[in-house]
Amino acid sequence: MLGGLINRLKRKKVSPKTRKKSSKEDAEYILLYGTQSGNTQTMAKAFFKGLLAEGKKVFMDELDNYSLYENATHLIIFTSTYGVGGPPSNGNYFEDLIKEKEPLNPLKFSVVAFGSTSFPEFCQFGVDVDKWLESVSGFERFIPLVKINEQSISDIRSWLSLWNRTSGMEVQIGLKDIGKKKSKIEDFIVLENPEINEDNTSLIKLRPKNQISFQSGDLLGIIPEGSQKPRMYSIARIGDDIHLSVKKHDKGICSRFLCNLQKEDIVVASLERNESFHFVPDAPSVWLIGNGTGIAPYLGMMEENQHSPLKLIWGGRTESSFHIYKPYADKAIKHGRMEKYELALSREGNSKYVQDILAEEENEVARALESGAVFMLCGSMAMQDSVLKVLNKITNDKLDRAISSFMNNGQILKDCY
Ligand SMILES: Cc1cc2nc3c(=O)[nH]c(=O)nc-3n(C[C@H](O)[C@H](O)[C@H](O)COP(=O)(O)OP(=O)(O)OC[C@H]3O[C@@H](n4cnc5c(N)ncnc54)[C@H](O)[C@@H]3O)c2cc1C
């Protein structure tokens, strides 16, 4: 009881006056946050500012202040989890409130769950909130629930890119608003950018002009001309060079810019460390799982690996989609740094996805996870969801454990977008 009071006081201290640019009656977007020690509120505020910059009418408030909103169309919830999968101190009554008061107009909901994989009930309160909203009439899902581990900036970016894609907005979250240091902008020289392949994908080689420290799994951030929104690209380190794989989107500003680069052009960008997606050199075995451009960081990890049995499972449309990456994989096999690779081709032979291969190899997957293997996932969010579903089924059926326990101990690493 006293602990709760102290937490409440602490939270009050870290939370300066809530900014309410629109009243709750006027706002179209209602952003509610559940927090105990203030981190989730900081994230919510950054998103709030981003929505305001997009000209949206937004109202931000605490989770337990949920009420009826006359003009709202969207309900966005950022919440952390406390105790053992329970609510933070300002989220105790939310379940009762939404069940008591049906919204005045249908509300499209999106839940962002903050937590830590070091707890067995990872993001459980956010999961519960999402489930309650799904079950109560008057609420309609806008985007799937996303879990954020330890306020990971790359998890936030993935969620933001999903939000922007679905809403057609260009919301940005300022790094300084979430207390992260701004990365240094550097020049990179284009060494190679061969012809784009039939899947509209390029494999680009860059060399930093100055010596900088980075490794495979880090992200290259680029702000293209005419835009303020940074675009992120997962990178491989091979020697001192950066290799990245870029899918060209028809109307995509940055992907078109990158795919059209010529040898010796200069790219201005920043390199951001992505701690949670680095190779684990001493793992008993490593499974690299990805689709499309998600293979990029693995091209460097195949070089980096010294001791671990390593396997790649990659999903693409056709065998020739893999041609641009094949030399890297063949070289790693030749030098004994990778055991094998398997392709899941969706438009050739028996149409297959990476999760189908995992399901076929369920016994091997279970044995590997049980013995401490690290599974890395990079590529589309849709792939991530499907793969996690299959892995969860395997670990439940074969090991009587939920996949979350393997996420908690760092055996499942994700970098999806
Ligand atoms: C952590 C992280 C890592 C990433 N790594 C890579 C990577 O290694 N390689 C890579 O190619 N991209 C990667 N991305 C995506 C990348 O940052 C850009 O979002 C993408 O290149 C589109 O940017 P754009 O400027 O070309 O398109 P925008 O100008 O932002 O958008 C133009 C059009 O493209 C559509 N669009 C944008 N992104 C997608 C998408 N993913 N799927 C379908 N349609 C889309 C939009 O709906 C819009 O119509 C990553 C994203 C994140 C968050």
Ligand SMILES: Cc1cc2nc3c(=O)[nH]c(=O)nc-3n(C[C@H](O)[C@H](O)[C@H](O)COP(=O)(O)O)c2cc1C
């Ligand atoms: C005492 C305590 C209990 C926690 N319990 C959980 C938990 O059960 N599940 C989880 O995913 N995270 C748990 N967390 C992690 C927090 O949810 C995470 O650090 C979150 O980002 C904190 O956000 P906040 O500062 O907005 O409250 C716990 C943290 C603390 C300090």
